[in-house]
Amino acid sequence: MATFWVYDYICSLHEEWTFLLRSRWTKVKVLYIIARYVPFLIPIVNLYLAVTPNEDNNKCQTSIDIITSLSLISFICSECFFVLRTYMLWNKNRIILVTMLSAIFAVAISSTIISFTPVRTPYSTANVIPGCQSLGSFSFFMPFALLFVFQLVLFSITLVRVIQSWRSVNGPLYAILVKHNIFYYVCGLLLSAVNVLVPLLPFDSLTDLVPEDFEVFILAILATRMHLHIWHMDQHVDDSDTAVCIPMSDMSDMSPVDHTV
DSSP states (O other): OHHHHHHHHHHTHHHHHHHHHHSOOOHHHHHHHHHHHHHHHHHHHHHHHHHSOTTOHHHHHHHHHHHHHHHHHHHHHHHHHHHHHHHHHTTSOHHHHHHHHHHHHHHHHHHHHHHTSTTSOEEEOTTTSSSEEEOOOHHHHHHHHHHHHHHHHHHHHHHHHHHHHTTTOOOHHHHHHHHHHHHHHHHHHHHHHHHHHGGGSSOHHHHHHSOTHHHHHHHHHHHHHHHHHHHHHHHTOOTTOOSOEEOHHHHHTOOSOOEEO
């Protein structure tokens, strides 16, 4: 996964630095930086975890807790992008925003409590692989189950909005926004379902084939890539185009200026 992440970063390096250097400093830009660069730290901690002496359970548990914290931060930032996008699709409906923020806050708090519950203990694998690993447990798949429910709610809200406005709203940016949202939710639901179901299967070898960090990397890549795409498209929007007014700049820079599509 680290190799895939670095490859994706290199492929989008030009677009990445164009965005970082030219865009204004806003809350969404800070959100982008956190979502984009926090996953870089996970392979580093994983590497340290692999070489940590088996006998030192405290170091093992600390490293596992750090990885869990980084994963939760990455998940929350990635999902926040699509909370904002859904908010914009609903024409800045504050009820929708409060509902989504309350849901993501509840998911974040619940996942944090479950993930740090001391049922996920490090253990030694001296006979197989040196270093620390963690046992699959209730705390492994429950955060993914909560994430699955949250993503399903966002997907449903987006789908309801699309059905309501599919005849009255059009334009290339709106279409891309909807496609991005639906594609992200489908990928997120699929990966969350896999992370929930695989640990429950009576095949221990399958758990190793679906690393916990895989969904973290994929969702972070999708969220940041899609935001880059929207931002670069927003830079080329012509004010003379008339079809429907969508506050695209609010999604890319959180600025008060509306763009027409």
